[in-house]
Amino acid sequence: MSESPEIPNTTDEDLNPYHMAQTQFDRATGYLPHLKTGLIDFFKRPRRAITVEFPVLTEDGGVRVFTGHRVLHSRVRGPGKGGLRYHPDVTADEVRALASWMTWKCAVADVPFGGAKGGVACNPKELDEADLRHITRRYISELGDFIGPHTDIPAPDVNTNAQTMAWVYDTYDALHPGSNNLPVVTGKPLDIGGSQGREEATARGILYATQAVLDSQILPERSSLAGADVVIQGWGNVGTHVFELFREEGARIIAVGDSQGGILNKEGLDKAEIEEHRRDTGTVVGLNGTITITNEQLLELPCDILVPAALGGQIRRDNAPRISAELVVEGANGPTTPSADSILAERGIPVVPDILANAGGVVVSYFEWVQNTENEQWDLEEVHRKLHLRMTRATHDVLAKQSELQQRLPAIREALEETRSKHPVPEVPHQPVTLRSAAYVLAIERVASVALARGIWP
Numbered sequence: 001m002s003e004s005p006e007i008p009n010t011t012d013e014d015l016n017p018y019h020m021a022q023t024q025f026d027r028a029t030g031y032l033p034h035l036k037t038g039l040i041d042f043f044k045r046p047r048r049a050i051t052v053e054f055p056v057l058t059e060d061g062g063v064r065v066f067t068g069h070r071v072l073h074s075r076v077r078g079p080g081k082g083g084l085r086y087h088p089d090v091t092a093d094e095v096r097a098l099a100s101w102m103t104w105k106c107a108v109a110d111v112p113f114g115g116a117k118g119g120v121a122c123n124p125k126e127l128d129e130a131d132l133r134h135i136t137r138r139y140i141s142e143l144g145d146f147i148g149p150h151t152d153i154p155a156p157d158v159n160t161n162a163q164t165m166a167w168v169y170d171t172y173d174a175l176h177p178g179s180n181n182l183p184v185v186t187g188k189p190l191d192i193g194g195s196q197g198r199e200e201a202t203a204r205g206i207l208y209a210t211q212a213v214l215d216s217q218i219l220p221e222r223s224s225l226a227g228a229d230v231v232i233q234g235w236g237n238v239g240t241h242v243f244e245l246f247r248e249e250g251a252r253i254i255a256v257g258d259s260q261g262g263i264l265n266k267e268g269l270d271k272a273e274i275e276e277h278r279r280d281t282g283t284v285v286g287l288n289g290t291i292t293i294t295n296e297q298l299l300e301l302p303c304d305i306l307v308p309a310a311l312g313g314q315i316r317r318d319n320a321p322r323i324s325a326e327l328v329v330e331g332a333n334g335p336t337t338p339s340a341d342s343i344l345a346e347r348g349i350p351v352v353p354d355i356l357a358n359a360g361g362v363v364v365s366y367f368e369w370v371q372n373t374e375n376e377q378w379d380l381e382e383v384h385r386k387l388h389l390r391m392t393r394a395t396h397d398v399l400a401k402q403s404e405l406q407q408r409l410p411a412i413r414e415a416l417e418e419t420r421s422k423h424p425v426p427e428v429p430h431q432p433v434t435l436r437s438a439a440y441v442l443a444i445e446r447v448a449s450v451a452l453a454r455g456i457w458p
Helices: 017-029 037-044 092-108 129-146 162-175 201-215 237-248 271-281 295-299 338-346 360-374 380-420 435-454
Strands: 048-057 063-072 084-087 114-121 229-233 252-258 261-264 291-293 303-308 325-329
Touching: 017 037, 017 092, 017 338, 017 435, 037 435, 048 092, 048 129, 063 092, 063 129, 084 162, 092 114, 092 360, 092 380, 092 435, 114 129, 129 162, 201 237, 201 325, 201 360, 201 380, 229 237, 229 295, 237 252, 237 271, 237 303, 252 271, 252 295, 261 295, 291 295, 360 380, 380 435
Parallel strands: 084 114, 229 252, 229 303, 303 325
Antiparallel strands: 048 063, 063 114, 252 261, 261 291
């Protein structure tokens, strides 16, 4: 479960996640002047978008109608893969954005999946477990054959977990008897085909990506997490595991936040104390020995590493000039707007983008899918080893692509100017080349290579 800090938008900036995703994609295509315009249009649009409306008889005796979405962005590199979230603010545009980010995330991690995403607009805090089970079963039955082990594979996301995925599997299996249906969904309980290491996979992927970036000397005075001051926004699955894993590597977590606000202790926080306080009060705010701060103040604290691990649109045009971290590592999807990206780049603050940093979840989901398909069970050490290898390699690939693009920038600009007279081209890219643009270019090149090799059907 993720927390959703409320940070008001004090500007007229467009925070629509789908528009943000499109802008990020457009910026990346500026580095690809020879990419066919038809492929650009193809990659920007989802392959399929489904909206379902269905009634549920809730435990209080009433009937409520819920709206669910499922978007399959791409199947060029393999089946669609993407989480299922339950949140009152789920919209079709949000799901479209998340599905496209999943396509690029899978390509960056070199996982043979395409992107997908799903969600139901509901507030789990106001529903019983039985209500959530009914919503899940009805939603999956409404999707029918639009999901499947080799077409579109859900996974946990905001406010869903292993129990939710068990209901997804059971519903699909009841509707499709006689087959091995375990690979239809990942993030399941271990006893139902789940993978070791799945719960902390996203956070462990963030750890490995951060270590690889620091090892590259992206921060001249810091080559490891040891002794680093870290701020984490969000106290859900990702944030809590990042806290624990970074602490194990010698980092000092000086501030964390949830939907109610944040807490600060420059000497470092203790996770056990936070968890105990939160069990008693429902929030991290008010822990003895800490200073209470707002989520706005949390994001702007001076620190070595800032990990936004809540929801999207947290670092924006209005607060980006005051971000004081040396490095931003995106634990959430879409936490930094395109305008904020530009501001941080101009200020020399590198951002490890979501499509790289938090890819650990889909990597281990892929591992689970492989294990289910082959009727195997890997031990935890093997999962960690394979995840470390993929995340480190993906990070090195993005860093190498960034260096390559920076060197080729004059030639890229010249090529764009040559094609401008023939057809519209994206904006000519400016310096410096960001890690986000490098990750997008790497992903787009990988998807384009497969699309061209397969050919456009028929």
